[in-house]
Amino acid sequence: MTPTRDQALAMLRSMIRIRRLEERCAEDYAAGKIRGFLHLYIGEEAIAAGIIPALAAKDAIVGTYREHGHALLRGVAAEQIMAEMYGKSGGCARGRGGSMHLFSREHRFYGGHAIVGGGLPISLGIALADKVRGTGAITCVFFGDGAVAEGEFHESMNLAALWKLPVLFVCENNQYAMGTALVREHAEPELYKLAASHRVGAERIDGMDVVAVAEAAGQAVERVRETAAPWFIECSTYRFRAHSMFDPELYRDKAEVELWKQRDPITLLVKRMAGVVTEADIAAIESGADDEIARACAFAEASPLEPVAELLRDVRASGEGT
Amino acid sequence: MTPTRDQALAMLRSMIRIRRLEERCAEDYAAGKIRGFLHLYIGEEAIAAGIIPALAAKDAIVGTYREHGHALLRGVAAEQIMAEMYGKSGGCARGRGGSMHLFSREHRFYGGHAIVGGGLPISLGIALADKVRGTGAITCVFFGDGAVAEGEFHESMNLAALWKLPVLFVCENNQYAMGTALVREHAEPELYKLAASHRVGAERIDGMDVVAVAEAAGQAVERVRETAAPWFIECSTYRFRAHSMFDPELYRDKAEVELWKQRDPITLLVKRMAGVVTEADIAAIESGADDEIARACAFAEASPLEPVAELLRDVRASGEGT
Amino acid sequence: MKLSYRTAMREALREALRADARVVLIGEDIGKYGGTYAVTLGLLDEFGPERVRDAPLSESTFVGAGIGAAIAGLKPIVEIMTVNFSLLALDQIVNGAAALRHMSGGQLEVPLVIRMATGAGRQVAAQHSHSLENWYAHVPGLRVVAPATVADARGMLATALRERDPVVIFEHVQLYNREEELADPAPAVDLDRAAIRRPGRDATIITYGGSLPCSLAAATKLAERGIDAEVIDLRSLRPLDEATLVASVSRTHRAVLVDEGWRTGSLAGEVAALLGERAFWELDAPIGRVCSAEVPIPYAKHLEVAALPSAEAVVAAVEAVIA
Amino acid sequence: MKLSYRTAMREALREALRADARVVLIGEDIGKYGGTYAVTLGLLDEFGPERVRDAPLSESTFVGAGIGAAIAGLKPIVEIMTVNFSLLALDQIVNGAAALRHMSGGQLEVPLVIRMATGAGRQVAAQHSHSLENWYAHVPGLRVVAPATVADARGMLATALRERDPVVIFEHVQLYNREEELADPAPAVDLDRAAIRRPGRDATIITYGGSLPCSLAAATKLAERGIDAEVIDLRSLRPLDEATLVASVSRTHRAVLVDEGWRTGSLAGEVAALLGERAFWELDAPIGRVCSAEVPIPYAKHLEVAALPSAEAVVAAVEAVIA
Numbered sequence A, B: 001m002t003p004t005r006d007q008a009l010a011m012l013r014s015m016i017r018i019r020r021l022e023e024r025c026a027e028d029y030a031a032g033k034i035r036g037f038l039h040l041y042i043g044e045e046a047i048a049a050g051i052i053p054a055l056a057a058k059d060a061i062v063g064t065y066r067e068h069g070h071a072l073l074r075g076v077a078a079e080q081i082m083a084e085m086y087g088k089s090g091g092c093a094r095g096r097g098g099s100m101h102l103f104s105r106e107h108r109f110y111g112g113h114a115i116v117g118g119g120l121p122i123s124l125g126i127a128l129a130d131k132v133r134g135t136g137a138i139t140c141v142f143f144g145d146g147a148v149a150e151g152e153f154h155e156s157m158n159l160a161a162l163w164k165l166p167v168l169f170v171c172e173n174n175q176y177a178m179g180t181a182l183v184r185e186h187a188e189p190e191l192y193k194l195a196a197s198h199r200v201g202a203e204r205i206d207g208m209d210v211v212a213v214a215e216a217a218g219q220a221v222e223r224v225r226e227t228a229a230p231w232f233i234e235c236s237t238y239r240f241r242a243h244s245m246f247d248p249e250l251y252r253d254k255a256e257v258e259l260w261k262q263r264d265p266i267t268l269l270v271k272r273m274a275g276v277v278t279e280a281d282i283a284a285i286e287s288g289a290d291d292e293i294a295r296a297c298a299f300a301e302a303s304p305l306e307p308v309a310e311l312l313r314d315v316r317a318s319g320e321g322t
Numbered sequence C, D: 001m002k003l004s005y006r007t008a009m010r011e012a013l014r015e016a017l018r019a020d021a022r023v024v025l026i027g028e029d030i031g032k033y034g035g036t037y038a039v040t041l042g043l044l045d046e047f048g049p050e051r052v053r054d055a056p057l058s059e060s061t062f063v064g065a066g067i068g069a070a071i072a073g074l075k076p077i078v079e080i081m082t083v084n085f086s087l088l089a090l091d092q093i094v095n096g097a098a099a100l101r102h103m104s105g106g107q108l109e110v111p112l113v114i115r116m117a118t119g120a121g122r123q124v125a126a127q128h129s130h131s132l133e134n135w136y137a138h139v140p141g142l143r144v145v146a147p148a149t150v151a152d153a154r155g156m157l158a159t160a161l162r163e164r165d166p167v168v169i170f171e172h173v174q175l176y177n178r179e180e181e182l183a184d185p186a187p188a189v190d191l192d193r194a195a196i197r198r199p200g201r202d203a204t205i206i207t208y209g210g211s212l213p214c215s216l217a218a219a220t221k222l223a224e225r226g227i228d229a230e231v232i233d234l235r236s237l238r239p240l241d242e243a244t245l246v247a248s249v250s251r252t253h254r255a256v257l258v259d260e261g262w263r264t265g266s267l268a269g270e271v272a273a274l275l276g277e278r279a280f281w282e283l284d285a286p287i288g289r290v291c292s293a294e295v296p297i298p299y300a301k302h303l304e305v306a307a308l309p310s311a312e313a314v315v316a317a318v319e320a321v322i323a
Ligand SMILES: Cc1ncc(C[n+]2csc(CCOP(=O)(O)OP(=O)(O)O)c2C)c(N)n1
Pocket: A066, A114, A115, A116, A117, A143, A144, A145, A146, A147, A148, A172, A174, A176, A177, A178, A243, D028, D057, D081, D085, D088
């Protein structure tokens, strides 16, 4: 499939918005405005950019701690995302969650989960609820290659298959779980085969090629919706940055990183669309993204802190029982 | 392979000893001498009878709560086993473990574990120690079809394969996890394929045919010892009795049970060896087993209770830190 | 009408399934098998496999699925066969169920009920005899309750289902066969208040769940010796009904806690600390604790009995605080 | 020589690996990555992949493997990256490591050391900020220690490795960068005794691990106000050194506990209950508790600070028990 100019521009815009937002996050981290753990998605943008637009508004999403891009493309305002990272009350979790715990009920964006593998069972339950309630919605859950090593992954594949739950599993295989390379983490490094071993339909695609991702996503979403059964997509990708801001990256060669950078998903798309998408288009997208982020940061900066008096609010609805 | 008369007699003796011991356990349970949970192995004897004699004395065994037969064939004295079930100090865990927790360090019989799947990681560690220490010993771990649904199973397969640990995994697939039939427990009911999905060599055999089990066991033990890598055997079998003494067996038909009983491993072997093994042979084995069990029960009956004053003994070696 | 604790729990589940289409039951062997403790017996036939869902052995995942289902509009009641196996699901409970409302800034709610059998006394040995109520009672975001009577077994679930947040219900295995007369319709249960199961003036025995019967038996024995003990059943382990506890101790000036958990780090310890804070000047003697011995619970009957709280031990402890 | 807490732990590990061929290290990212908190940095290069074993993400299984290895003759030191992830391994720890010696009638031993980072204060939010020391301290069969000083970080491991049973070591994330002068060779550490980190006459502040610095800071401030507080570092959380605690409170007659765990069901509660039992007649005021607020720890700095114990809160609590 060759995307139309409009499709290509949309995909490019998605990826650039994430890239720019996260570059700003890295700066803000250095400046001390963002603290705690910060996990950047830079290099992996094609996945969110290919998958998330394929979902309907009624569908649900569950993510990991590396989820800024997913939230952004889902429609959570950059203002809310940046305010969250700044720990401000205008954030999409009132500043309580930070980078790892973005939530937006309105967008059915159900986290931001920081225990590796922990989002998988939750995604099953959301899908179950939609199935029981007959909403026709599906749930899309993102997770890394490392999560596949946790027992919960297999339990979740099995349960999703047994109960025939409409879940789209998206494995973002960026070749490392922190410092542990794929082959040191998995006896079977072709991860989609592990999903398939539970009779979950599974495929592997090039996660650096946003067009391929979008195509697979379109088909997969339709399939999950029609069959109300799970599907698994393994996306081969790479993170260009460190695991988190604390990672000295002792475990991989610069050369390896450089090699993968030659397959930067943004550059790949731009090359592919040469002649259709122009420098000016890109510049326009970039400046749009920069504006959006500048506005978001200004909002975040201005947003007040949640009053300390509200610390205990929302432990439980009733206030009692805390 | 057709077994020799001696081989057949040995296998028959193994199975009959287990069968008789457990029939006595059921009686003693009814009589209130044994309490707590009691899980009988009746119907599944061919597995222990085929596997355990294939192991060397230096090898280690890890079992489940359905492990009387395994302990017995490993050489733990029937006296110690019955005394354990009676809760007496002469028991192989001083009466503290009961039916589910038989231990004999001397026989490298490392339990008796009652959390489904819980023995698997432990077996890996034992194998690791033997590998590091260069003893040449392997570890054989038994577990049910239900255990394969726990995430720990997959984690254990992966780690055993990654670390190349000399573990023989023996899955006793008796078609049910308590009341949950295989196909309601597993999206992929051919369990050996799940092991294979982690690149652990795996096979399925007829667990009612003690000769087939013994043959597979011999090869597998040799293979694990030579390659120092894991191997997985799925044994298709059936439990003739209830899951435990509390189970009303609402979940399966009498007809199904009767069908499987036609493949009673003891009867199967006797039929196969017709002409070689005689009625008199069987009678001799049975009476030998009955004598052994009678002695064991007499011992257990006479064995004193552990003094209450010793309740806190062996919480830790030092006594302190309890 | 006379009802067993088991039947009362079942009736409560049946009522919930009938009353609200969003209620689904999830757990191991709750359907075809009929429930390990037969609590859910017959419910699969009555409500079908969509509402009574047998789960494979995968505690972490089916509890997590319950959380997700609760977030997305169902009211799941998840049975973890026993507290012993709940260790495998603790991450989902602590980092998911308990935390999500707060950490999402109030956006998500997890109206989930988790039921589990707890406790020892049936000779099922070290790995099947835990009492970890206090671990759960430690976690903000959870409400933890322990029905100790048939009436509470019948009524607590309905109250729990009205909460918009997770509730953990501990059912002691020794209680399932207990029978009691119960009014029909069964009275509603207030989860917020501890219950004074026996009023008394000389000392306060504070307990919950499976230890209520032995506490009451101790009070009866004490009465024969002229000691009038009050017996309080906590009912809610989190939050604790401090007012009732402080008021009682302010009357009796002496307290003994009875708790099947291991002594160190027990719920009994927390209640003792609380009374030390809130009723310090009211106390005429150190608070007594009758807990389980600090040992993996052994199989042999005599050792198991020796390890667990007993009426005799409670009597001795009350006499000690009065002496 | 001046050493950081991190380096001290690393030196202790190096020493153990050198001294005993049976010692192996197991954990996530302890090798190639160099350890999440860089504690194990360099050890893979020095000792090789057979002894420094990177494990896949599978906490339950690699902890269980550590148990098995200990049973069969090794002396494994397992790192669970943080206490938060230890929830996934609790079943193995409670039903395996802690129970096997007793339930096997004394036949098996599990000489296993489990290290984990604990605590909050780094803005890593609800799922990464737990302090569950008290859960572990509840479990018979475990020994639980918390080095709060560089000297203890350097010395506790060697003592722990001399035990023939499982020891859990909690390393507070806020301590890793702290530096101290240390004698060379570093002195041996006695795990059985709590340490009086600051003697005082007017009140006893009892704490452990990551809360020691703020407790000492509070004592300094109190001294400026003429209040002479004793500061005790528990060091061993299970068993507790009751004698040292009771002796101190018998001198000062007032006590405040400082514990980063959530208040209800905290270790602070257990110690308060214990003092209420053993030192009842010595206490001149209710025991104070400074704990974490009962809330999933939030990301935003000001909220996190508000949720955690602070020197100011300790000062206020001591003043309250003295008033
Ligand atoms: C259960 C658990 N164990 C360990 C960690 C620490 N940790 C955070 S991210 C991570 C690596 C996860 O790798 P992967 O799933 O591949 O996701 P990626 O970070 O590469 O996107 C680890 C080990 C955790 N958060 N949860």
